[in-house]
Amino acid sequence: xxxxxxxxxxxxxxxxxxxxxxxxxxxxxxxxxxxxxxxxxxxxxxxxxxxxxxxxxxxxxxxxxxxxxxxxxxxxxxxxxxxxxxxxxxxxxxxxxxxxxxxxxxxxxxxxxxxxxxxxxxxxxxxxxxxxxxxxxxxxxxxxxxxxxxxxxxxxxxxxxxxxxxxxxxxxxxxxxxxxxxxxxxxxxxxxxxxxxxxxxxxxxxxxxxxxxxxxxxxxxxxxxxxxxxxxxxxxxxxxxxxxxxxx
Numbered sequence: 001x002x003x004x005x006x007x008x009x010x011x012x013x014x015x016x017x018x019x020x021x022x023x024x025x026x027x028x029x030x031x032x033x034x035x036x037x038x039x040x041x042x043x044x045x046x047x048x049x050x051x052x053x054x055x056x057x058x059x060x061x062x063x064x065x066x067x068x069x070x071x072x073x074x075x076x077x078x079x080x081x082x083x084x085x086x087x088x089x090x091x092x093x094x095x096x097x098x099x100x101x102x103x104x105x106x107x108x109x110x111x112x113x114x115x116x117x118x119x120x121x122x123x124x125x126x127x128x129x130x131x132x133x134x135x136x137x138x139x140x141x142x143x144x145x146x147x148x149x150x151x152x153x154x155x156x157x158x159x160x161x162x163x164x165x166x167x168x169x170x171x172x173x174x175x176x177x178x179x180x181x182x183x184x185x186x187x188x189x190x191x192x193x194x195x196x197x198x199x200x201x202x203x204x205x206x207x208x209x210x211x212x213x214x215x216x217x218x219x220x221x222x223x224x225x226x227x228x229x230x231x232x233x234x235x236x237x238x239x240x241x242x243x244x245x246x247x248x
Contacts, residue, residue, distance in 0.1 A: 034112045036089055038076045041109055045072075049134045057127045066125055069103040079105040086161060086199050088115060095155060097191060099162035101139060104132035106163065111137065118153060120144075143167075146180040149187045156193045163201045170203045178218045185222060185237045198233040 034040055054070050062068040069075055083089055083106065088096065094115045098107045101119025110117045119139045123129060132139045142151050144167035168176040176184075188198065202210040210229045211219075221240035225232045 032089065032091065032113055036080055036083065036109075036113075038073055038080065041076050041080065041112065042072060044112060045108075046134060053127065053130050053134065056130070066127065069105075069127070069131075075103070075105050076109075079109055082106055082161075082163060083109050083113070086159060086197075088113060088159070094158040095193070097153065097157040097160045099144065099160065100165065100167060101132065101137065103128055104135045104137035104139070106161070107132075107137045108135040118155075118157075120150075144184075146176060147183050150191060153191060157191055157196055158193055159197045159199065160188060160192065161199045165200060165202050168202075171206055175205065177212065178215060181215065181218065186239075189237050192236060195235045197235070198237055200231040202229045202231065204229070 034044060050072065057067055058070050059065075059067045062070070088094060088110050091114065094110075096107070096110050096115050096117045098110075098117060098119045099121075101107050101121045104119060107117040107119045117138065119132065119137050120142050121128065121139060122143045123141045129139075140151065140153065144150070146169075168180070185198075192198070204210060211231075216226060218240065219226060219231050223233055223235065223238050225234060
């Protein structure tokens, strides 16, 4: 599909679910440096540079493979919804760490809204490198691994996000369980401001689950609010009442 056809999809944008949501978005949008609407965000992106990236990497039917992220209207819309869900649709300045930042759309929109954002990802896909460079997203190259601390990022964050998580060995035989997540969350705490928030969204595994019942119980023991694939820590990642030693 041509880029111009992709852009035309914006004309069929989703209707707001209620008059109340329309009013809320209007009241929020007028205080922000840019309208939190797909076309308004797309208009801030260098069209010529994006078209060069699109021409370089597009395929006819990407399916679930990484060229799907070239469907700009779709993924800008998805990431606007993420911005709203996480609570970054506000003039209040936040420091944000986005784990697995991918093409950089979420980090870019957050930056447009005035937030200080660091993306973290592996340097495996050339398209993601080109996209984040085009968008001016600061990207730290790092692979999240079990029982290995995150790098020193020289600041603490108000919000840490991770969408469509793959660093937990998604769909692999050695999928992370409680010990790996315990180490990760304990380490993540040192990168958070007091009562900093963590927003995790899991990918579905082969069996249709997002995590095991044991892992769900563990997350809840650390104060998480869970809604299907979403696991959200709204006031830090406090230690559970009974902390077991991390087994390796």
